[in-house]
Amino acid sequence: MRCPNCGEKDTKVIDSRQNDEGRSVKRRRECEKCGTRFTTFERIENRPLLVVKSNGARQEFNRSKILNGIIRSAEKRPVSLEDMEKVVDQVERKARALGKTEIDSKKLGELVMEGLSTLDEIAYIRFASVYREFKDTSVFLKELEEYVKNLKVKNDGE
Numbered sequence: 001m002r003c004p005n006c007g008e009k010d011t012k013v014i015d016s017r018q019n020d021e022g023r024s025v026k027r028r029r030e031c032e033k034c035g036t037r038f039t040t041f042e043r044i045e046n047r048p049l050l051v052v053k054s055n056g057a058r059q060e061f062n063r064s065k066i067l068n069g070i071i072r073s074a075e076k077r078p079v080s081l082e083d084m085e086k087v088v089d090q091v092e093r094k095a096r097a098l099g100k101t102e103i104d105s106k107k108l109g110e111l112v113m114e115g116l117s118t119l120d121e122i123a124y125i126r127f128a129s130v131y132r133e134f135k136d137t138s139v140f141l142k143e144l145e146e147y148v149k150n151l152k153v154k155n156d157g158e
Helices: 063-073 081-097 105-119 121-131 137-156
Strands: 011-019 024-031 037-043 050-052 058-060 102-104
Touching (some): 050 105, 063 105, 063 121, 102 105, 121 137
Antiparallel strands (some): 050 058
């Protein structure tokens, strides 16, 4: 790895740590010539994952877009950024586990809602209201009833 300060090829690793549940490695390095310390990241290169929108358009999977949606739905809620990022990690992991290079935006939205349902009830409902495009209060109430029913089933099983 070349030193970003002087361009020297000889650098040594001072410290290595796993990040992102073992899917990446963060390394602290030091240039043997000038002594500059810097950080590098090593991660597995994933195949591109395309999201197929409802109109048929395709976009590359974008973690920050999902995180921004979760942040908006969890606004003013007691949910840490770290927990929101874990939901995004979970969504990406499940999407890639399907073994396909494309995922339908509807399926992606369901994965986000699945993650939010265990994180925060209000964030879940907020996300669902935008994602499912609630037209009126009856649709909202139906979604809320379904959520409460699923919550009861889940709690009865524990």
